[in-house]
Amino acid sequence: MVEASSVEIRKVNKYYGQFHALKDIDLSIPPGKVTCLIGPSGSGKSSLLRCINFLEEYDSGEVLIDGQLIGYETPGGRRMAPRRLRQMRSTIGMVFQQFNLWPHMTAQENVAEGLIRVRGMRKRDAMERAAEALTRVGLSDRMGNHPSRLSGGQQQRVAIARAVAMDPRLMLFDEPTSALDPELVGEVLNVMKALAAGGMTMVVVTHEMGFAAHVADQIAFLEAGELVDVDVPSRILREPEDRRIQSFLRTYHERNLI
Amino acid sequence: MDLSIFSEYGPRLLSGFRLTIICWLLGTVFGAALGLLIAVAQRYGGRAVRWALQTYIELIRGTPFLVQLFLLYYGGPMIGLRLDPLPAGLLGLTIYGSPYFAEIFRSAFRAVPLGLIEAGRAIGMTEMAIVRRILLPVGLVSALPALINFSIILTKETVILSIITVPEVMYQTQYMATMTFTYLEGYFALALFFWVFVEVISRLGRRLERRITRHLIERT
Numbered sequence A: 001m002v003e004a005s006s007v008e009i010r011k012v013n014k015y016y017g018q019f020h021a022l023k024d025i026d027l028s029i030p031p032g033k034v035t036c037l038i039g040p041s042g043s044g045k046s047s048l049l050r051c052i053n054f055l056e057e058y059d060s061g062e063v064l065i066d067g068q069l070i071g072y073e074t075p076g077g078r079r080m081a082p083r084r085l086r087q088m089r090s091t092i093g094m095v096f097q098q099f100n101l102w103p104h105m106t107a108q109e110n111v112a113e114g115l116i117r118v119r120g121m122r123k124r125d126a127m128e129r130a131a132e133a134l135t136r137v138g139l140s141d142r143m144g145n146h147p148s149r150l151s152g153g154q155q156q157r158v159a160i161a162r163a164v165a166m167d168p169r170l171m172l173f174d175e176p177t178s179a180l181d182p183e184l185v186g187e188v189l190n191v192m193k194a195l196a197a198g199g200m201t202m203v204v205v206t207h208e209m210g211f212a213a214h215v216a217d218q219i220a221f222l223e224a225g226e227l228v229d230v231d232v233p234s235r236i237l238r239e240p241e242d243r244r245i246q247s248f249l250r251t252y253h254e255r256n257l258i
Numbered sequence B: 001m002d003l004s005i006f007s008e009y010g011p012r013l014l015s016g017f018r019l020t021i022i023c024w025l026l027g028t029v030f031g032a033a034l035g036l037l038i039a040v041a042q043r044y045g046g047r048a049v050r051w052a053l054q055t056y057i058e059l060i061r062g063t064p065f066l067v068q069l070f071l072l073y074y075g076g077p078m079i080g081l082r083l084d085p086l087p088a089g090l091l092g093l094t095i096y097g098s099p100y101f102a103e104i105f106r107s108a109f110r111a112v113p114l115g116l117i118e119a120g121r122a123i124g125m126t127e128m129a130i131v132r133r134i135l136l137p138v139g140l141v142s143a144l145p146a147l148i149n150f151s152i153i154l155t156k157e158t159v160i161l162s163i164i165t166v167p168e169v170m171y172q173t174q175y176m177a178t179m180t181f182t183y184l185e186g187y188f189a190l191a192l193f194f195w196v197f198v199e200v201i202s203r204l205g206r207r208l209e210r211r212i213t214r215h216l217i218e219r220t
């Protein structure tokens, strides 16, 4: 395993037009640890996650990957050269809620694509490496299938293999299990747990409180674009100080008791 | 009906058929290629590029093919563009079809889910690679029915080339009809030819569509 990245988020602000989606966010993401982002719908979790690989542009503040600013040449300065941005992104894996597999490629081709186009590997080597990555997520018998012939859980595991095959130093997950039928959630979470155990830095937006409680090293709670609190899971989930967290957890438990 | 004329004029008609098919094929391929270029340039170009291309699209779509062809063939020499009938006809078909093809590609590209493109960006792919490897193949699949449909429309536009004396099937039929006064037989054969031609294209098109979308259909 390559060494894991750290992420430093400082005073980040993000606007959609007039709407203030992220307000002065400060967050330290230590290397090799799992950070979960939780909070109500619309609180800015996805926006914050997507600022980390600059899929979403932040308007002010800094996002530093291993001390290097992403997206801009200097804080508040010009946009960084596309080439540099691509190079930084290639060390950051991302997994989406909707999987976003390329429908015209087989599972194996999906995983090999980045290795060929970004890492410049030869097709044959890339396909071999893709096969290994798919085997690691338990899909050695599904490599030739197109996404339409895979279950949601299998698709998401292909998406994780696609990211992991690039040897990322940091992995971002945006509600990776939210689009899955309940019985398929476990297989994806297991793959994520194995990654975490391997020492990968992970930032996970999730509604799976069980995962957050057992796997996260820290939980950040957002509401209405503000980072309300960051702490170890036991503090956030069992004895939250802030009323907004208390009420969020109450709603969550009520919904899940029925 | 007098069918004996076909033994005399058969070879002429056959060469007309052949040229019609060639004109259609080249007009479709070049028109689609130009349309594709326009659609990609519109997506990635700046404001000025987008405006210029939109104007081009509206100009071409807003004028009759025959007028465009006359401008090209008879007006061209005045600005130093002297073309033989066939090249002029092919260029005309290409230009005439390009805005329709461009619109087909443009809306097909817009139908490609943003997530597929973001997945490419997140992994560090260049925009070029994203266009070639994701946007084009995924977009083409959804564009296919409209592409086939417009290429069928184009089959029938090729007859207009006869007016600038391209010896395609309409031209040959007219020639035969005026020489022999066999209007019914000639134009009946012409209608039959187009009907078969279009039928073949649409069947091949459907087969192609099935082939390409086979693995894309969600299993249920």
Ligand SMILES: Nc1ncnc2c1ncn2[C@@H]1O[C@H](COP(=O)(O)OP(=O)(O)OP(=O)(O)O)[C@@H](O)[C@H]1O
Binding pocket: A016, A019, A021, A039, A040, A041, A042, A043, A044, A045, A046, A047, A048
């Ligand atoms: N592209 C956009 N344009 C305008 N507003 C946006 C855009 N993306 C997000 N927003 C708004 O920003 C706010 C934060 O959105 P975000 O997607 O980050 O929330 P979230 O916490 O991920 O929510 P969810 O749990 O529903 O995914 C929301 O109010 C949303 O409506």
Ligand SMILES: [Mg+2]
Binding pocket: A045, A046, A047, A175
């Ligand atoms: Mg979200």
